[in-house]
Amino acid sequence: MGKDDLKRILEEAEEFIANEVPKIVSDLIEKASETLERSLFRRWPQEAAYQRSERFAFQQNLEVRWGKMFDAYRILLTSCREIGHAEQARLARSRAKKDRLKRAALLGCHARSMRVAHEVLVLAESGFADGALARWRTLYETTITMMVLERCGEEISERYFASYEVVKLDELKNELRLSSTQSNELQEALKQQTEIVDELKSVYGEAIAARKGYGWSAPIFSNNNDPTFRDLERFLGAEDLPQTYKVSSYRIHANSAGLLDNLADLVGEGLFLAGSTNAGLDAGCELAAHSAALCTSLLPIGHDSIEAAIQIKVIEALRWRVSKEAKKAAKKLFRDHERAFFTGK
Secondary structure: OOHHHHHHHHHHHHHHHHHHHHHHHHHHHHHHHHHHHHHHHHHHHHHHHHHHHHHHHHHHHHHHHHHHHHHHHHHHHHHHHHHHHHHHHHHHHOOOOOOHHHHHHHHHHHHHHHHHHHHHHHHHHOOOHHHHHHHHHHHHHHHHHHHHHHHHOHHHHHHHHHOHHHHHHHHHHHHHHHOOOOOHHHHHHHHHHHHHHHHHHHHHOHHHHOOOOOHHHHHHOOOOOOOOHHHHHHHOOOOOOOHHHHHHHHHOOOOOHHHHOOOOOOOOOOOOOOOOOOOOHHHHHHHHHHHHHHHHHOOOOOOOOHHHHHHHHHHHHHHHHHHHHHHHHHHHHHHHHHHHHHHOO
16 A cells, blocks of 8 residues: 555545534434433323422421421411402492502502412422522512502502503513514514603602612602612611622522522532422421511501401411511421431431
């Protein structure tokens, strides 16, 4: 074999490696992935049955350990919802115009708070402690908003509802920014919504469309046309954010604390938790119970009546029952886990 033959063979080999091998590998990956996908679906009924069985057993164990807290929370939530439903029915029947927007705003916020409080329960019942605490953060913000609306009356409630149009405008702007096609329909919708917001500005002032989203509350503050959530807290007398509010942000934002600080890590094992846990369920439930009870107490239920006084008294007692049972279950879990971790028993 001459040098020319060897050179030709090497060139053909290089060409084959450069052009044909990638095609072969690509075809192999395609066929293998299709085979694996079919296999996953074929085996899934058996795996799904196993996971359902495992989930059922896990949730039964949670009920054994946390059941008293869950039951107190469920009773509290049911009671709060019933009070809210009764107030909504009363508002629908009422012909009184005084503070009607304020009542509607409070009832709307209360309904949302009940929904979020239920989400906290569903997450806790499934063993997602950090998720439950993260949802409480929304409940806390709803509670603060509701307290401001309750204190400030009809004008602020009217602005609160009006600010929804500003949110709609922001959504349209964002949709237009991300849209691959600048449709005439979207452009027209943006134009119309801009006109609506401009009209609101002429009625309520530029602050209604403030960048930070709390412009509806601007009249509360002097020389502040772009208030923040922190400003609302200060208005209510809260000098510092609750530590739990700051900690709950770790469960929302993608920072390292969200990885390294989880409620299931009772003794500093450095767990990277990818699923459910039976630990830390007290945090979200206890805080959410407090917020749900507070939101319900803010409803216009006529606190001077004996019936309303009894209702609020029961709600408060249930809140403390949730807290009591949460602490008891958490303390026992910590002792059991600590003993198992350090003694292996």
